[in-house]
Amino acid sequence: MSGLALGRELALRGREFAVFEAESQPGGVIRSERRDGFLLDWGPQRVRLTASFGALVDDLGLQDELLLAPPDLDPFIFRDARLRQVPLSLRGFLASDAASLGGRLRVLLEPLTAGPRDDESVAAFFTRKVGREVYQHVVGPLYGGLYGSDPGDMVVGLSLGRLLRDMGIRRSLLRPLLARGGGLRQLPACSFVEGMQTLPNALARALGDRVRLSTPVRTIEREGGGWRVILDRESLPAEHVVVTAPAPAAATLLRRVAPEAASRIATLRYNPLAVVALRSETPLRGLGFQLSLAESRPLRGVTFNHNLFGEGGANRRGSGRADRTGLYTAYLGGWSHSDVVAVDDHSLGQLAAAEFRRCTGFPAESIAAVRQVMPAWDRSWSALENLRLPRGLHAAANWESRPGLAGRLAQARLLAESL
């Protein structure tokens, strides 16, 4: 997505470029496939339909492919042996059983607390802001869950701080919410009929032969005042080279031309995740659930595809899809249980189904499993402080700036503008 998004922005500006992708299909971690009558997404399941994302969908002619999730779905937290709904409005949250009465009321003191400090951990920041209980059981898992990381090992200035700055939050998290009527929910989540891979496929199609699939870049060399990109059977001169590969591959590519930067990039930690598609029938209705940080389990969380885009959700643009009905996606592993990804698919499926049953009370059957990795955005990101690349070399990747799809698109725009 980082490479394709940048390619699109350069094309819009009339620049000459080529995007090299090692794999035979575009999308990187964004991968959709049909199996056993289900449409499975192994990477991102959804993205918020912001104005700029909507414009991209329109430009690529994907309007008829778009699926919108129902706007009223809340997440759940598994804590003390049962799922608890976390309403995404202050009034709803205060009336919920997501935390004890004291814990919920403590959240109201948040506007009186100081703003983020770059040197504190994300855990310390949230604890200071919303109190220990709501941090540990609600906010910590919902935020850390995005990365499979321990918020105690994430540093505000290296991770959350960037998001807060982009959102214009300097002191209170709650005040902007209250100004908007107390709700967190603003924009609907969306996907596509054939899954999230529709997006990179359409971008690659639009860029035509400027995207070269099955073409790994082997290394980069200096050439005069510019660069030479070395492929398997040819090499190409370039004025600028943008590395959009994951950190380990980026470090290899930069080793000869920027050895100091390469050795720092190589130290970034990734969290291994196992993603297991499950079939189940439950009356639950929501976005999905995460486990409280007090639950040290191999399961990190589950997405309810059934409610997002299946018939359990009654899609806003008509009825839900049969190919997501009864579908749930479980995420296992992360910082605390990284070993789980090493077990075979059958055992992984059984483990995911057992964990699902333990949390929801409903049996589930495994459909298929894959392994993924997530940049941890933890303390190891201090290696990137004041990182400098030689003139004409750039990085634009999910380890370099905000990893969500919206962040990838925004970064591509910024970099294309400066190039």
Ligand SMILES: Cc1cc2nc3c(=O)[nH]c(=O)nc-3n(C[C@H](O)[C@H](O)[C@H](O)COP(=O)(O)OP(=O)(O)OC[C@H]3O[C@@H](n4cnc5c(N)ncnc54)[C@H](O)[C@@H]3O)c2cc1C
């Ligand atoms: C399981 C999971 C769930 C997620 N859920 C969400 C979500 O719900 N919403 C959201 O917004 N974001 C989500 N994300 C994050 C988001 O999907 C990723 O951060 C983003 O897609 C990463 O894009 P990228 O292009 O930076 O990296 P990648 O997708 O890793 O792409 C890097 C590409 O570089 C290629 N490559 C590597 N080495 C070379 C080489 N030498 N030569 C040529 N090509 C090379 C690889 O083949 C790959 O295609 C999720 C991520 C994961 C893993």
